[in-house]
Amino acid sequence: MNKTLAITGLAVETAEGKEILRGVNLVVKPGEKHVIMGPNGGGKSTLAMVLLGHPGYKVTAGKIKLGNTDITRLPANERAKLGLFLGFQYPVEVPGVNFASFLRLAVNAKGQGNISPLALRKELAETAKKLAMGADMTTRALNEGFSGGEKKKSEILQMLILKPAIVILDEPDSGLDVDALRYIAENIAGLGKDTGMVLVTHYQRILQHLRPDFVHVLIKGKIVESGGAELAEAIEKKGYEKFQK
Numbered sequence: 001m002n003k004t005l006a007i008t009g010l011a012v013e014t015a016e017g018k019e020i021l022r023g024v025n026l027v028v029k030p031g032e033k034h035v036i037m038g039p040n041g042g043g044k045s046t047l048a049m050v051l052l053g054h055p056g057y058k059v060t061a062g063k064i065k066l067g068n069t070d071i072t073r074l075p076a077n078e079r080a081k082l083g084l085f086l087g088f089q090y091p092v093e094v095p096g097v098n099f100a101s102f103l104r105l106a107v108n109a110k111g112q113g114n115i116s117p118l119a120l121r122k123e124l125a126e127t128a129k130k131l132a133m134g135a136d137m138t139t140r141a142l143n144e145g146f147s148g149g150e151k152k153k154s155e156i157l158q159m160l161i162l163k164p165a166i167v168i169l170d171e172p173d174s175g176l177d178v179d180a181l182r183y184i185a186e187n188i189a190g191l192g193k194d195t196g197m198v199l200v201t202h203y204q205r206i207l208q209h210l211r212p213d214f215v216h217v218l219i220k221g222k223i224v225e226s227g228g229a230e231l232a233e234a235i236e237k238k239g240y241e242k243f244q245k
């Protein structure tokens, strides 16, 4: 899949009418790595949720396009089928739903032919190994009882199996030990030239493994500055004060 994500003038409020995003513009082409940084509460997770179609938020202006399709009003499952993937800041546990069965449904729902249980198990085992994940992980219920870091790896594992056109990763590096961070970063970096990426992070560390093409600063619902990797370095040293007028 090879699709551009185009966000234009996106304004969003909560169901109660609280304004959170105030005109976000962002274009992510295949193979591009975009990083979003910004102070707590600026709207990064809200942007991620809205891109995937979380029903708790209202788009009041602007639009989101994936390839040639306007997805602004599409439900989350339709967006996923079109090739959008979201790795959550706080992944949810899905008790009773087996990891492999869930992923097989998700892969088959993409409509590009069905994958056999055996083929999927093989791919899962190989991919889990790349992430240094315990072998039993994928035979358990999805994220149930997983540690914080294991949940983060689980999200990356799902991403690698689903091979989406656009991945949105909300703080994939939070709560990881140094080795886990390296495994995750290397696997994200290896996504390849067909996949566009939006990665939310607070830290410079993951960016040392994963050279971003663009870094954006999101404050109070707006992108106030965009640049290259040097912008992340400046933020690490000096914080957000200079952007907060």
Ligand SMILES: Nc1ncnc2c1ncn2[C@@H]1O[C@H](COP(=O)(O)OP(=O)(O)OP(=O)(O)O)[C@@H](O)[C@H]1O
Pocket (backbone or CB within 6 Å): 014, 015, 018, 020, 038, 039, 040, 041, 042, 043, 044, 045, 046, 047, 056, 089
């Ligand atoms: N459903 C909601 N109801 C009320 N306020 C909300 C809701 N969702 C988000 N907000 C508010 O919107 C703002 C942006 O939240 P968001 O989670 O997007 O921030 P963030 O940039 O991801 O922050 P962090 O870096 O801490 O993860 C916050 O002030 C938050 O309290």
Ligand SMILES: [Mg+2]
Pocket (backbone or CB within 6 Å): 044, 045, 046, 089, 170
């Ligand atoms: Mg957040």
